[in-house]
Amino acid sequence: QDVSSSMSPNDSVDLSIKEEEIKWSDQDDLKFRVDAIKGLAALLNGEIDSAQTLFGGPNSCYAAVGNNQTENAAFTYGEYLHCTGDFPLATQMYEKVLEAASREDISGNLLAAGNMAPEEVSLGATCSYGQLLSHSGKFDEAEDYLTRALQKAEEQFGSNHPKVGMVLTCVARMYKLKAKSEGSSSIMVQEGLYRKALEVLKAPAINSEGKT
Known part of the structure; x- marks a missing residue:
């Protein structure tokens, strides 16, 4: 899907950074x-x-x-x-990040990398790699990685945290793609996961649309 297809001018992110005012020496x-x-x-x-x-x-x-x-x-x-x-190069990047994360001690008080702490990088890479595998039609592997991501999210943030809801939507999406590809009954699993994700994210119930 084209990244810009659903964007409007009002959606644009303004991230102006005046680099001439920043001294980058020794700050690579x-x-x-x-x-x-x-x-x-x-x-x-x-x-x-x-x-x-x-x-x-x-x-x-x-x-x-x-x-x-x-x-x-x-x-x-x-x-x-x-x-x-x-997808091939994205796969390499995700795999390298996950391999490095598996070798690191992230229990200490470490400075966040960019906008994520190291344990969040591991969670994000696990979830994104699972999504990539599902987009590539590798549903068994995708299920494995997305299940790991869900477990990580629940362990780190608790079962009712919005991050758990976001991972649940990714798992549900994987089952939707699997059902479409294989003509399987995975659609039923997907619906249950979406309902659970909506509950975690505190969104309106599915059957409440259009009601006053």
């Missing part, structure tokens, strides 16, 4: 994180070329993996690749 990690956040904002605004320039390509993002202060930027680049349809 900080600049990398700032550029990644700006790249994500450009992507949300439908500015694909600007986003690509800000991320700097796969080599610089590969170098960020394994660094608690820049790992979120690498994960964000994976999201960019995912959204723009480069």
Whole structure:
């Protein structure tokens, strides 16, 4: 789906940063994180070329993996690749982030990488990789990763946190794609998951639409 297809001018994200006022010497990690956040904002605004320039390509993002202060930027680049349809390279980025996260001690009081703490990067990468697998038709693997993401979210934030609701919607979406692809009964599972997600997210009940 075209990233900009559902955007309106009022949806644009204004993330103006006057770089000439910032001294980047000895702050490579900080600049990398700032550029990644700006790249994500450009992507949300439908500015694909600007986003690509800000991320700097796969080599610089590969170098960020394994660094608690820049790992979120690498994960964000994976999201960019995912959204723009480069599934093979997005897969590599997600896998590298997940591999690094599995080796790291994230129990300490670590500075958030970009806009996420390290444990959130692990959760986000697990969920996004599961989504990517479902988009690629690998539903068994997708179910495995999305189940892990759901367990991580519940352990970190509690069963009624909005992040749990968001992961539930991803799981439901996976079952919807699986049902469409295989003609299976997964649609019933999907409906139950959507209802649970709506409850967690405190959204109006499905059957309340149109009622006063």
